[in-house]
Amino acid sequence: MQQKREQRGQIMGTLFTMLLFLVFVMCALFTVLAGGKVYENIGRRMADNYTGSVALQYIANKIRQGDEAGMARVIEVDDTSVLELSQDFESGRYISWIYYYDGSIRELFTRQDSGLGLSDGIPILECEGLSFTQDGRLLTVETAGEGGGRLLLSLRSAGGTK
Amino acid sequence: MKGKVERKGGSGSGLFLMEMIVVVFFFVICASQCILAFATSERMSRQGKDLNQAVTMAESIIEVWKAEGSDGLAGRLGFVSESMAGPDGSQVYVLKLNEKWQPADGQAEENTRMARIEIREESGMSEAVVTMENPLGLPEIAYRKEAAELLPDSGGRIVFKLKAEKYERFSE
Numbered sequence: 001m002q003q004k005r006e007q008r009g010q011i012m013g014t015l016f017t018m019l020l021f022l023v024f025v026m027c028a029l030f031t032v033l034a035g036g037k038v039y040e041n042i043g044r045r046m047a048d049n050y051t052g053s054v055a056l057q058y059i060a061n062k063i064r065q066g067d068e069a070g071m072a073r074v075i076e077v078d079d080t081s082v083l084e085l086s087q088d089f090e091s092g093r094y095i096s097w098i099y100y101y102d103g104s105i106r107e108l109f110t111r112q113d114s115g116l117g118l119s120d121g122i123p124i125l126e127c128e129g130l131s132f133t134q135d136g137r138l139l140t141v142e143t144a145g146e147g148g149g150r151l152l153l154s155l156r157s158a159g160g161t162k
Numbered sequence: 163m164k165g166k167v168e169r170k171g172g173s174g175s176g177l178f179l180m181e182m183i184v185v186v187f188f189f190v191i192c193a194s195q196c197i198l199a200f201a202t203s204e205r206m207s208r209q210g211k212d213l214n215q216a217v218t219m220a221e222s223i224i225e226v227w228k229a230e231g232s233d234g235l236a237g238r239l240g241f242v243s244e245s246m247a248g249p250d251g252s253q254v255y256v257l258k259l260n261e262k263w264q265p266a267d268g269q270a271e272e273n274t275r276m277a278r279i280e281i282r283e284e285s286g287m288s289e290a291v292v293t294m295e296n297p298l299g300l301p302e303i304a305y306r307k308e309a310a311e312l313l314p315d316s317g318g319r320i321v322f323k324l325k326a327e328k329y330e331r332f333s334e
Contacts, residue, residue, distance in 0.1 A: 013179060020182050024189060031193045038200040042207045053214040060221075137229040138238070149215065150264070152222040152238075154229030 048147025051127050055105055056151040058124065059083070059098060059141050066096065069157040074134040078118055081132045086112070097121060100130035213321060215263040216294040220324040223257075223277055223292050228328050232281060240265050241279065252282035263294065273297040288330050294322040
């Protein structure tokens with residue numbers, strides 16, 4: 001009788017220990033999963049910030065750099081809205097195109113008459129879409145996708161011609 | 163003798179149980195610190211995204227004001243003039259924003275994010291201060307520590323403040 005009771009106690013002890021171990025494993029798993037989820041969220045937000053903010057600020061800086069009368073305008077090339085910033089050098093006029101092509105924002109700096117096209121630009125950063133619209137002095141830059149954003153910029157040169 | 167051996171076995175299981183309890187206790191302390199760190203990083207990341215969106219919108223508001231003045235604010239973004247003038251007799255315009263800090267297009271609830279612009283004109287110079295505000299009762303995205311010290315009167319409500327000036331053109 002005594003032996004039986006001791007055996008049962010031993011089984012209960014082992015069972016309790018196993019249960020405790022199970023709780024330990026479950027908690028460890030939960031902690032790792034929670035950490036993973038938080039890491040995933042932070043990564044997603046960083047990517048959103050990248051397309052929603054970095055891309056817009058990059059373009060805004062480019063526009064402010066090249067905002068001269070008649071030198072900043074939005075054009076359509078092969079059904080793609082392109083921001084064209086022109087600069088005059090001794091050797092002639094050079095243009096910077098900023099546009100969306102093949103999954104990324106691209107920039108092409110070339111002579112105006114070089115004949116280069118959209119596919120020749122250098123990818124700057126990955127993005128889901130980019131569009132420009134100009135209405136008088138106001139230029140709207142919009143990025144597409146989950147973290148997409150919109151920035152309105154006033155052209156100091158009033159978007160006029162030179 | 164047999165009884166003695168069995169008693170020894172039982173005491174081993176008890177020791178193992180004690181060891182497990184100590185390990186679990188230690189784990190609980192570590193896990194609570196980890197979860198606290200996760201929660202903090204999640205909140206900081208959310209604040210960062212909020213701040214980015216608020217800054218972008220504040221910049222857009224200022225740019226529209228610079229290009230088209232208060233008419234542009236009302237026409238393009240939907241700003242509404244407040245009947246009460248601000249301090250120093252400035253004209254105040256407000257705009258309801260959605261959770262992405264974009265204009266809410268009239269379908270916003272009462273307690274929403276707001277953009278407020280105070281415009282003051284003095285001897286040909288115009289000054290505008292844009293304030294991006296959280297709704298009341300949203301303490302989880304309120305700013306703390308250094309950020310809160312920069313905006314002491316906001317009570318955590320003001321997320322970002324941007325000031326700009328421009329010369330007004332006078333028609334002859």
